[in-house]
Amino acid sequence: MEPEQPSPDTERESLHEEPHLPPPTLWPIGFAIGIVVVLVGLIINPLLISTIGAVIAIVFGILWARDATAELRGQPLVVEPERREMTEAGEGMTAPPADQQGVALVQVPETAVTRSVFLEGATLGLGAAIGGLITLPVAGFMVLPSFLGQEQHKVDLGPIEKFPLGKWFIATFVVDPSQGEVSRRTAFVRNNGNTPNPEKPSEQVPSFTIISNRCAHLGCPVQANGPIGQKYTGTPSFKEHTLTGPAEFKSVTPAGYGCPCHGGQYDPEGNRIAGPPVRALDRYAFEVNHGRLVLLSTYSVSHVEGSGAQAKIYKYKEVGPGEHVDGPEQLFYPINPPHH
């Protein structure tokens, strides 16, 4: 190949060595900000903020005009042209002829940010800003609704007179009517009769044992081990259309509870007696409102001592199945997600 003549590309390259006209300036931006402040001030506070905006606009306007007319007024422009070393030609470029090299070679200070580096950083920075602006709210929408605004549902189970003293019932009820069947839950309910209020011993308050059927192993539905129905228990089953929806109560005499999935076994108070569960069955908090039994949220139980109204229940905040609430394993679950 013949040695190449300086191509038109190279000539155009050398044109870059000349100062750019007009030079880049920030004054118009300041001027625009001033105008914006004036306009905003007209709405908020014309006297104060608009005045500040006017001052900003006038100052920047004067500076802008001074710069723009500098050449007309015969003052030299103070703009340093960008220079690059041209001794080594990159791909697709040819080195300038030897007599031009001295002209092109201007030592750029080490600290100088060249145009290309600035544009590279600006592209990356702007891209990151745009990406972040889009990603953050979207990721928040993906994750946060699962944890925030969890509603507590109160479930009405009807008048407490319907529950004979000391008799167990398998209660099924819909927790959230808007969700429908998927929110159907089962609990084992026993009326323990009246018991002295622990805060005011002179007062008598109703006591119920309400055990959730969610297995403390992996959340399968535990079943009552015992005969179901009036024929065996002597207590009639009944249905009730309560304030929160239809509920069904089957009488039962449980010798305990068993899980069909992995064989966890519990005693009638919900204590684990065999199998893989890590704690006792969860229980429902309740209140008696105008003589009606109302279920509140569930809470977790490590174990129960005694039974009925006198039982000593070791209560913990509601946690998921398979989570230890006591013993050294509880250290594995230091922070639980928010729960109603």
Place this chain on the structure above:
Amino acid sequence: MATTYRRKPTKSELRRQQMEELVMFPIDWLEERSGLIGGIRYFLFRNVPSDVNWMQTLGSAALTAFLVQAITGVILAMYYVPSATTNPKTGNPVAWESIVHITDDLTLGWLVRGMHRWGASVFIILMFLHMGRVFLFGAYKYPRELNWIIGVLILVMGMMEGFTGYLLPWDQTAYWATVVGINLNGTAPFLGPWLAQFLRGGQEISGETLTRFYSLHMLVIPGAIIGLITLHLYLVIRLGVTSPPWSKDAAGMEPEEEEAARLRPGLTRPVPRPSGASAMQAEPGGRE
């Protein structure tokens, strides 16, 4: 066998020539503007060891199984309704009814749903067999460790597909399997309870869990699998196919033919040479 004599081409020869031009024109058009044909030729006609084994088709088989899942899944999504609400006329959930509709009412719906349902197991089984072949052939060793890692990620993604897809029929099996599956995740130390609540979309399984699993099953995870498969294939093409462990070629024994001598020791990928495909990809008039 070029003909050296000149004569007027016969009519049939002319017609043949015209046909060839007709076929080649769009191919050439595409190649000139995209280089795609050269890329496909490079992929299809690249060199592999002479003693490759039928076992080495298991990866392609798994890929085919994935494509079957993708195509049948897209078509099932045209009929499936991911709604946990109850149909007031029948008292059944809408999602479950749409599956019954696909299976019992729609023409060939039973077949496509069956392909998707059984193909899921086929995909997982083929991935495991492929993994076993790679392990027994030692094909995970340098320089292919990264491809093993990507393969494991595809396997995990495939299992997540199985987990999320299992809920979609919205029957008792689906519901309780998902209850247990999510609670299993929930027992993981530290972040487990948070992961479980994220998967459920709240404290309890609800209609939102169904729509969430549907989105994961048909958009998020398949997208990730497609990306990972692309990377996986790129590395297969870049690093070449491994010889079986009994290969004499790869062991550097019996370099009888010139072909064997061109293998670098320890590597089964031949030294690159200009071929039709790579010549097409080179810059016009540029250096090699």
